[in-house]
Structures are given as C-alpha cells and as structure tokens.
Amino acid sequence: MMGTMPSASRPTGPTAADFAAAARLLTSEARRRQLIGPSFRCPPRLVGVDRTIRRRGDGAIVSVRIRGRPWPAVLADMIEGVVVANRLDPPRSDRLRAELWEHAQATTALDETDRRVA
Numbered sequence: 577m578m579g580t581m582p583s584a585s586r587p588t589g590p591t592a593a594d595f596a597a598a599a600r601l602l603t604s605e606a607r608r609r610q611l612i613g614p615s616f617r618c619p620p621r622l623v624g625v626d627r628t629i630r631r632r633g634d635g636a637i638v639s640v641r642i643r644g645r646p647w648p649a650v651l652a653d654m655i656e657g658v659v660v661a662n663r664l665d666p667p668r669s670d671r672l673r674a675e676l677w678e679h680a681q682a683t684t685a686l687d688e689t690d691r692r693v694a
Contacts, residue, residue: 589644595616598680601683602680605658611658612634612636616640617638619640626649626653627653629661640653651680
C-alpha cells in the first residue's frame with residue numbers, strides 16, 4: 577500500500593505527507609488506466625487560486641493549495657486535475673471522477689495507526 581490519506585474527520589488540515597500520498601495514488605491510478613498521470617505540487621504559483629494546471633509536452637503539472645483548506649476540497653481539486661489533464665468529457669470524465677473518489681475513500685478508511693510518512 578502506498579501510504580494512506582487523511583480521514584475527513586481529522587481536526588487539522590491536510591499535511592504535505594497527505595498531499596504526497598494522494599499525488600502518488602492519483603498518478604498511479606491514472607497511469608494504470610493508460611491516462612496522463614500528472615505531476616502534483618503545492619501551492620500554485622498564482623496567488624489567490626486553489627488549483628492551476630500547466631501542460632508540458634505530453635504531461636501536466638497540477639498545483640493545489642492545501643493550507644487552510646479541508647482535505648475533501650484538496651482531494652477534489654487533485655481529482656479534477658487528473659480529469660482536466662486528460663481532457664476528458666462526459667461520460668468518461670464522470671466515471672473517472674467516481675472511480676478515483678472510490679479508490680481514495682477506500683485508502684482513507686485505513687486506521688490512522690497504519691499511516692506512514694512519505
């Protein structure tokens with residue numbers, strides 16, 4: 577297992593380790609589906625935005641702000657970044673979002689004591 581992501585009930589916001597674990601998971605899942613597995617970074621270079629995407633050759637870089645945001649919002653921006661990086665339209669985009677959310681929630685369900693730092 578690649579490390580776990582935070583529970584939505586955590587009192588503090590997501591950490592850099594949470595972000596890194598989610599980035600590895602989402603990139604791996606995208607590649608497993610033969611899609612572009614974007615790179616992730618934080619924060620975005622543009623001030624005042626929660627998510628940006630830059631395309632580079634055959635890849636993409638998704639930047640997400642994590643500070644001061646709840647984990648579900650950060651994860652939603654990361655998942656949407658995968659969809660946008662691959663320029664997917666419905667219904668394929670809807671299926672991918674649902675699959676990534678399901679996979680992320682299954683990973684999140686692990687006990688906090690099983691977490692490891694990236």
